[in-house]
Amino acid sequence: MEKPVSSCKAWRFSSNGIITDSLKIHDIPIPSTPSFPSRVLRSLLKSYGPHPRILIRVAAASLNPVDYKMIYPGSAAFLVRKPGIPGSDFAGVVVCALDGGKEQLEALGLHVGMRVYGHLVTEWRMLLGTGTLSQYIVAYPPLILPMPPQLSFEECSSVFLAGITSWQALVKVGKLKAGQRVFINGGSSGTGVWAVQICKAMGAYVSTTCSESSREMLAGLSVDEVGDFLPP
Ligand SMILES: NC(=O)c1ccc[n+]([C@@H]2O[C@H](COP(=O)([O-])OP(=O)(O)OC[C@H]3O[C@@H](n4cnc5c(N)ncnc54)[C@H](OP(=O)(O)O)[C@@H]3O)[C@@H](O)[C@H]2O)c1
Structure with missing residues (x-):
């Protein structure tokens, strides 16, 4: 079992711009209870079903074109919550289920310490301002899968x-x-x-x-x- 920590580092942007200029490293609280600020988000979550939130320690994350396009002025940047953390894809290790415990994890085919890879749904990420360029993230099944043993964290984070x-x-x-x-x-x-x-x-x-x-x-x-x- 990993030692509990209270803060972690993440790449965050506070304003629109070119991604390489906009991102700065920040200490952020370990994500645990993301607030669900809007009716839109609540209905999105409902449509994905009652999945438990899983805390993941990120080992590798990849950027897709959408990540820099969303920050770039004149794009859909106004839709993105700020400050925000970019990144949708990740590979890492399961820390715990934030809702429920071992049984909830096992029912999903996951366990503490398991190497997994996955994706944060773009709409949630934009509205919550959370992304995978962070040492810890909260992710939701079914978009968390066990890593094939022959692949590295870096390879799986780009899938x-x-x-x-x-x-x-x-x-x-x-x-x-x-x-x-x-x-x-x-x-x-x-x-x-x-x-x-x-x-x-x-x-x-x-x-x-x-x-x-x-x-x-x-x-x-x-x-x-x-x-x-x-x-x-
Ligand atoms: N990336 C994603 O995860 C993703 C997800 C959903 C939807 N999409 C959509 O899929 C489309 C492609 O996005 P992408 O991210 O895959 O592209 P991308 O990685 O940004 O790459 C664009 C590619 O297009 C090639 N290219 C440039 N001009 C061209 C032309 N005139 N004719 C043919 N090829 C040309 C370039 O080739 P060279 O490198 O050889 O110069 C470059 O590799 C976009 O509409 C995007 O919104 C992407």
């Missing part, structure tokens, strides 16, 4: 948002099947890299586009055809 987006588009909605020919516009993008690998793993033929500097990386993912999206 969720871009990976699930591509999976939903190709497999859930697109009903991808082995042998199909798929064109992925921008195979070097965050979602594109996942889309290429999902297609190849499922036995599809993949054509894609990228700029010159990304060709080598895509060749390493065994794409079948790569074209430059810029005119010659």
Whole structure:
């Protein structure tokens, strides 16, 4: 069992701007009882069901384009609570269930000390101002999964948002099947890299586009055809 701590460090922004200029390290209280400030958020939580809150010690977190776009002036920044902590994806270790105890964790297939990875729902994150660039976070099942033992914290922390987006588009909605020919516009993008690998793993033929500097990386993912999206 980990020693209880009362504060932790997090990267936080207080105003809109370029993410690299806006983020500063702050000491924050360990998140335990996030306040639910709005009716919108309460109804969102309701729609996700009565899940217990799980305290996670974050070992690695990744940034997606949405994280800097949300802070950038003129974007949807006005929707984001400030001060706020960016980051949706994480990998870390289960500290405890904040609602209930060991039994609640076990019922979810989790246990204290378990290596897990997952995602904080974007709408909650924006409204609560909490994100994964923090040493501790509160996360909710079912968006917490046990880590495959062969993968590192860093690898698992980059899976969720871009990976699930591509999976939903190709497999859930697109009903991808082995042998199909798929064109992925921008195979070097965050979602594109996942889309290429999902297609190849499922036995599809993949054509894609990228700029010159990304060709080598895509060749390493065994794409079948790569074209430059810029005119010659
Ligand atoms: N990232 C996510 O988790 C996520 C989740 C949900 C939805 N989305 C949506 O998915 C879309 C793509 O986002 P992303 O985050 O995957 O992109 P991204 O990581 O920002 O990458 C953009 C890519 O587009 C390529 N590109 C630039 N100009 C192009 C052109 N004219 N034709 C073809 N490719 C071009 C670039 O290739 P080079 O690097 O080779 O120059 C770059 O890799 C966006 O609409 C985004 O809102 C993203």
